[in-house]
Amino acid sequence: MPSPLPARDGVGATRLHVPLSGEWPTVAAYMVERFHHLDADRLLARFDDGEIVGIDGSAVRRDTPLGAAEFVWYYREPSVETDIPFDIxxxxxxxxxxxxxxxxxxxxxxxxxxxxxxxxxxxxxxxxxxxxxxxxxxxxxxxxxxxxxxxxxxxxxxxxxxxxxxxxxxxxxxxxxxxxxxxxxxxxxxxxxxxxxxxxxxxxxxxxxxxxxxxxxxxxxxxxxxxxxxxxxxxxxxxxxxxxxxxxxxxxxxxxxxxxxxxxxxxxxxxxxxxxxxxxxxxxxxxxxxxxxxxxxxxxxx
Structure with missing residues (x-):
C-alpha cells in the first residue's frame, strides 16, 4: 500500500491500521488510547494541524468518526537518539x-x-x-x-x-x-x-x-x-x-x-x-x- 506522504529526511511516514468499529467515537480517540504514553493534547494538536492523513492524503481531523479511515499515515516525531558512531x-x-x-x-x-x-x-x-x-x-x-x-x-x-x-x-x-x-x-x-x-x-x-x-x-x-x-x-x-x-x-x-x-x-x-x-x-x-x-x-x- 503506497504512502500518500513522501519520505522526510530519509524517513518514510508510519502507517497505522484503525479499527472500523469499536468503543471509540473518533479516529483521534482511538489513537489517544492506543498511544496512551504520549501527551494527548499534543497528539490532538497534530490532527488539528493536518499532520495525520488518510489513504488519499487528505487530513484526518480530531472529529473524524471511527470507520471513516481504515488506515492513517503520519510522521513519527523525532526523538533524541543515541548516536551509532560507525559509518556504512x-x-x-x-x-x-x-x-x-x-x-x-x-x-x-x-x-x-x-x-x-x-x-x-x-x-x-x-x-x-x-x-x-x-x-x-x-x-x-x-x-x-x-x-x-x-x-x-x-x-x-x-x-x-x-x-x-x-x-x-x-x-x-x-x-x-x-x-x-x-x-x-x-x-x-x-x-x-x-x-x-x-x-x-x-x-x-x-x-x-x-x-x-x-x-x-x-x-x-x-x-x-x-x-x-x-x-x-x-x-x-x-x-x-x-x-x-x-x-x-x-x-x-x-x-x-x-x-x-x-x-x-x-x-x-x-x-x-x-x-x-x-x-x-x-x-x-x-x-x-x-x-x-x-x-x-x-x-x-x-
Missing part, C-alpha cells in the same frame, strides 16, 4: 541495486528508538534516493552485507530471489571454545518459532524442522571456535540459535543461550557475527553477482 560503506551502486557494508549496532531500518540511526535512512540521505528499500534484513547486532532495491520498478525481481532461496549467503562467526568441540562440517536443523512480544525465538523440538544451516570450521585457536555458516533458510536469529544449540554461543550475544538484561551498547564488544558473502544470478541481466564484505570480526584469530 557503499560497495556497489547501479540503477537497480545498492549493496552496503553495515556496521555492528546499526539497525537495518527505522524502528523503536532508532530513526536517523538506521542503515536505510543513512543511505537514503547519502544517495538522495527515497525509493531505496531493503531487499532483506540483518539484525542490528550483525555486521556485513546488506542489499537495497534502488527503484520500485525492479524491486520485485530481487525480492523474489530471497523468497525462492536463490541467493547464496555466507556468514562468519566466532564463539568461545568449549571443552569439547563438535566434529565439523555439521548440517543443523530445528523448528524455530517467533512469538509476538518476545525478543527471542523459541525452538519447538516436536515439530518438523523449518530451518537449516551448514556449519563449517575455520582456523581457530585455543580460545575460540571460528565457523563459516551457510544458511539454507532465513528464520529470525537462525544462526545464533543453531550455534547456541551446539554449545557454541556467539561471543557477545546478549540473547542466546541466555537473554541478558537490557543494557547500553558496549561498542567494544560487538556480536561476533558477520554477513560475509552473497552470490546470485541477477534477475535482470542474467549475470553472476558476487559481493564480499570488507569488514572483519574483532575476535577472529589472525
Amino acid at each position: 560503506e557503499v560497495l556497489h551502486q547501479d540503477l537497480d541495486l545498492v549493496v552496503i557494508d553495515k556496521p555492528h549496532f546499526l539497525p537495518s531500518t527505522p524502528g523503536g528508538k532508532y530513526l536517523q540511526n538506521s542503515a536505510l535512512v543513512r543511505l537514503r540521505r547519502l544517495l538522495g534516493n527515497d525509493d531505496l528499500t531493503p531487499i532483506h534484513r540483518l539484525d542490528r547486532a550483525t555486521a556485513g552485507l546488506l542489499m537495497f532495491s534502488a527503484r520500485a520498478e525492479t524491486r520485485g525481481a530481487y525480492q523474489l530471489l530471497f523468497q525462492n532461496r536463490q541467493v547464496e549467503k555466507v556468514y562468519e562467526a566466532v564463539s568461545a571454545r568449549p571443552a569439547e568441540v563438535p566434529v565439523f562440517p555439521i548440517v543443523y536443523r530445528n523448528h524455530i518459532v517467533k512469538e509476538r512480544g518476545h525478543v527471542c525465538v523459541r525452538v519447538d523440538a516436536a515439530r518438523e524442522p523449518n530451518s537449516e544451516t551448514l556449519i563449517e570450521l575455520l582456523p581457530g585457536d585455543e580460545h575460540v571456535v571460528h565457523t563459516l555458516l551457510r544458511p539454507h533458510s532465513g528464520k529470525m536469529h537462525q544462526l545464533r540459535v543453531h550455534l547456541s544449540a551446539l554449545g557454541l554461543g556467539i561471543l557477545n550475544d546478549a540473547f542466546y543461550p541466555e537473554l541478558l538484561p537490557e543494557a547500553p551498547d558496549d561498542f567494544a564488544r560487538p556480536l561476533q557475527l558477520l554477513a560475509r558473502e552473497v552470490r546470485f544470478v541477477d534477475p535482470l541481466s542474467g549475470a553472476d553477482r558476487e559481493f564480499v564484505t570488507r569488514r572483519t570480526l574483532a575476535f577472529a584469530p589472525r
